[in-house]
Amino acid sequence: MPGDSVYLNTKVVHQNTYDAIIVGSGVSGGWAAKELCEKGLRVLLLERGGPVQHPSYPTSLMHPWEFEHRNSLCKADREKYPIQTRHYSINEDNKHFYTRDLENPYEEIKRYDWIRADVLGGRSLLWARACYRWSDLDFEANLKDGHGVDWPIRYKDLAPWYDYVESFAGISGNRDGIPHLPDGVFQPPFEMNCVEKDFTAKIAKAYSTRQVIIGRSANLTAPLKGRGVCQSRSLCHRGCPFGAYFSSNSSTLPAAMETGRLTIRTHALVNKVLYDEKKGKATGVEIIDTETKQTEEYYAKLLFINASTIGTTAILLNSVSNRFPNGLGNDSGQLGLNLMDHHKGLVIAADVDGFEDRYYKGRRPTNMYIPRFRNATEATGDFLRGYHFGGGAYRTRGQAEGIGEELKANMSEAGPWKISIYHFGECLPYQENKMSLHPDKKDPFGRPIIQFDAQFRDNEKRMFEDAAKTGVELFEKAGYKNITVSGKISFPGNANHEMGTARMGRDPKTSVLNAFNQLHAVKNVFVTDGACMTSGSCVNPSITYMALTARACDYAVQEMKKGNI
Structure with missing residues (x-):
């Protein structure tokens, strides 16, 4: 892929009309590109951020001493990224992947930590790579406890698609x-x-009701086509030149480009979907070039809006017409509502005696994992749904005593063992948790800014408190000492698992999308990113986005062949 703002596929004459347009190049957008191209469609992929070409990630092979601030953010960086620096993951070595907050403002009615990428590949370059399938415990939760609406699918509908995407992405696990x-x-x-x-x-x-397993992760332990195995460098956040973890850049986009049917347009901020009221279909999108601020239009029979949970719904809300005065496909009034994220923030640690004759090798890219047991294998009356734990054990450094050679020698010795765990908990799909477009304020591109009004409520707070007590109990049972509990519940957004706002459902009166991620009211528009989620589970959602996307692409192409799209 060339390094300018437009990647022109030499096998396709560049024009503004395509078979399909995909908005967004992250986990789900990359999968949509691969699937639609491999099924024979000429595809335009639009990305608001700048180009990033695998394997040329700018800092991936740099040494610690080559960073001016030793990989810490300086004061100027923190002023430039006031929202992104609320999250642990941004550092000097990867700040170029993140959105500059001052240039992309939003309003917080209640605090919301919107952590986002601004490059080709999106957060597929930055995710933590945990991959856990959902089960019917998750897909049936809304129906059973009455929160939200019922999912229009069950595990059996996604199981073969989980198989399919896992085989391509490469997931390690037991x-x-x-x-x-x-x-x-x-x-x-x-x-x-x-x-x-x-x-x-x-x-x-x-x-008998609780288990500890090794984490399941999209890091290769065996090579796949064009990709090498994980080197355990713990530098995934810089972009992996070995292609050892799944990202759009190393995996799905190269597969799509190999077909000769993909054109990628970066610096393309999608402003709205174009809708033909006579045909009752979307005809394309209007973009704003982020470098020139000029508008352009692109056209296609099929649209996949995969600009991330918030970005996707903002585009739909901004796509107004006589038919859809409140946003494209928003007959139910559900666009922007039911915003979810996982809550986190808890750290439980303990000292471990013994094992001082043993160490470990490398920086393993995944954690040990304790699957949910509350309201799964164990009942509790205190709250609905549940949480999981992740974590690991490690050896500390030696004592920081002495100066010069003595200090260096002491610090090079391994210290005692410690173990720590953290939690991720489910948030119920509350209609009151929402995002919307501000009626007056505009961003630098002239688009309405997004405003957030969401919070974790009593159920999540009770779950957080239970996780703290249960984590201590686990370490006490193991006989570990000096147990400490720290942290407080996070703010929505900070887990980077935002979901909802354009949910799937069985009834067009209460949902935006059908069982195949298709807008109920606009049959040639699909949404398969986090916006489609009807509930949040407590496990990481990315592998579910992949499976939903592959399934929706298969359905969409079949419908096109039948003349229904």
């Missing part, structure tokens, strides 16, 4: 036989260290 955390198509797992194995055995002995 087949653990946990009914509510289904096994998948896995590469060999990473290995736990000695203390984690000790913890696993002790929890298995103490509980």
Whole structure:
């Protein structure tokens, strides 16, 4: 891919009309590009950010001493990224992937940490790569406890598509036989260290309802086409030149380009979807070139809006017409509502005696994992839904004593073992948690700015408190010492798992999308990113986005062949 703002596919005459347009190049947008191109469509992929070409990530091979501020953000950076720096993941070595907040303002009626990328590949370059299938515990939750609306699909509908995307993406893990955390198509797992194995055995002995497993991660332990295995460098956040973790840049976009049917246009901020009221269909999109601020239009029979949960819904809300005065496909009035994210923020740590004759190798890219047991294998009357734990054990450094050579020698010795865990918990789909377009304020491109009004409520707070007590209990059962609990519940957005705002459902009166991620009211528009989610589960959603996208693409092309799109 050339390094300018437009990637022109030499096998396709460049023009403004395509078979399909995809908005957004992250996890779901990249999958849509691969699937639609491989099914024979000429595809235009629009990305608001700048180009990033695999494997040429600018800092991926730099040494720590080559960074001016030793990989810390300076004062000027923190002023430039006041929202992004609310999150742990932005540093000097990857700040160029993130959105500059001052140039992309939004309004917080209640605090919302919108952490976002602004490059080709989106947050597929920045995600933590945890991949866990959802089960019917998740897909049936709304129906059973009455929160939100019922999902129009069940696990059996997605199971073959999980198989399909896992085989291509490359997911490492064990087949653990946990009914509510289904096994998948896995590469060999990473290995736990000695203390984690000790913890696993002790929890298995103490509980029949709780398990500790190695995390399932989109990091290769065996090579795939054009991609090498994980080097355990713990530098994924810079972009991986080995292609060892799944990203759009290393995986789906090269596959799409290989077909000769993909054109990528960067610096293309989609402003709205164009709608033909006579045909009852979308005809294309209007973009704003982020460098020139000029508008252009592109046309297609099929549209996939995958600009991330917030970006996608903002585009739909801004796409008004006589037919849709409140946003494209918004007959139900649900666009922007039911905004969800996982809550986090808890850290529980303990000292571990012994094992001082053993160490570990490399920087493993995944954690040990404790699948949800609350309201799954164990009942609780305190709250609905549940949470999981992740974490790991590690050796501390030696004592920082002495000066000069003595200090260096002491610090080079390994210290005692410690173990720590964190939690991720589900947020219920509250209609009151929402995003909307400001009626008056505009961004530098003349678009209405987004405003957020969302918060974690009593159910999430009770879950957080339970996780704190239960985490302590786990370490006490294992016989570990000096247990500490720290942290407070996060603000929505900070887990980077924003979901909802254009939910799937069975009834067009209460949902935006049908069982195939198709707008109920506009049959040639699909949404398969986090906006489509009807509930949030407590497990990471990205592999579910991939499966939903592949399934929706298959359906969309079949409908096109039938003349229904």
